[in-house]
Amino acid sequence: MLLSLLLPSARRRERRELALVGSGNGTLKLQGLPINTSHTILLVQPTKRPEGRTYADYESVNECMEGVCKMYEEHLKRMNPNSPSITYDISQLFDFIDDLADLSCLVYRADTQTYQPYNKDWIKEKIYVLLRRQAQQASK
Numbered sequence: 001m002l003l004s005l006l007l008p009s010a011r012r013r014e015r016r017e018l019a020l021v022g023s024g025n026g027t028l029k030l031q032g033l034p035i036n037t038s039h040t041i042l043l044v045q046p047t048k049r050p051e052g053r054t055y056a057d058y059e060s061v062n063e064c065m066e067g068v069c070k071m072y073e074e075h076l077k078r079m080n081p082n083s084p085s086i087t088y089d090i091s092q093l094f095d096f097i098d099d100l101a102d103l104s105c106l107v108y109r110a111d112t113q114t115y116q117p118y119n120k121d122w123i124k125e126k127i128y129v130l131l132r133r134q135a136q137q138a139s140k
Contacts, residue, residue: 038060038107038108039057039058039059039060039107040057040058040059040060040061040063040107040108041055041057041105041106041115042056042057042058042064042067042068042105043102043103043104043105044071044100044102044103045102045103046100046101048101052101053102061105061107064105065123065126065127065130066130068097068103068123068127069127069131072088072093072096072097073088076088090127090128093127094124094127097120097123098120100120103120103123104119104120104123105117105118105122105123106118
């Protein structure tokens, strides 16, 4: 089955069409476009309403995880428009992720030329590793 997605690029104001084909083993195979080895597509559905689904693509998994954090920070800014600064801890970020109707990633694998899907738990694990690494670098 061919699925075409028109995605806004996370870093540029261009739009690209990606053609993905189900491979029958839980992965999606790219058709026709060269993609670098860590290209990541973030699929977001904030509520149960399917028309609220959005998509973004990133050059790497880490950029995607930073994008999820920025999405939460934007949510906090909307909820607290008069606060000059906003702080949060990782448990609040994870609660936000859990409250989304759906959040998943498709990560390109060069060895199989397919996109491997990952769920919320995988995303939270990657965010934890990313934030821990950033905290360690900040304390040096």
